[in-house]
Amino acid sequence: MANTPQSKKRARQNEKRFAVNKARRSRIRTYLRQVEEAIASGDKDAATKALRAAQPELMRGVTKGVMHKNTASRKMSRLSARVNAIG
Incomplete structure (x- = not known):
């Protein structure tokens, strides 16, 4: 348990940041799921x-520090390839 005032404040900040990051991650996953469903259909x-709607969300996740740049790029690349493969 946090004892000093500074560590108590950091614990509060961490909780807030965790909630924001969790919501952002969830939002990104929703967009990716929509792309997956469209590909499946x-x-x-x-x-x-x-895919066009998901791309800015993914990149926003990168700038906000939720995911790594290469991870987002890899996801975009793979999804684009799958969308282009649809006959």
Whole structure:
């Protein structure tokens, strides 16, 4: 348990940051799931739109420190390839 005033404050800040990051991660996953569902349905237009909507969310996650830049790039690259593969 935090004892000093500074450590108590840091604990409060960590809780707030955790909540914000958790919400942001959840939002990113929702966008990625929508792309996955569009790919699974085989609808290229819907998949392309979902991918375009997901891209800024992924990059925002990078700038906010929720995920690493290379992770977001890898996810975008793989999803783009799958969307382009839809006949």
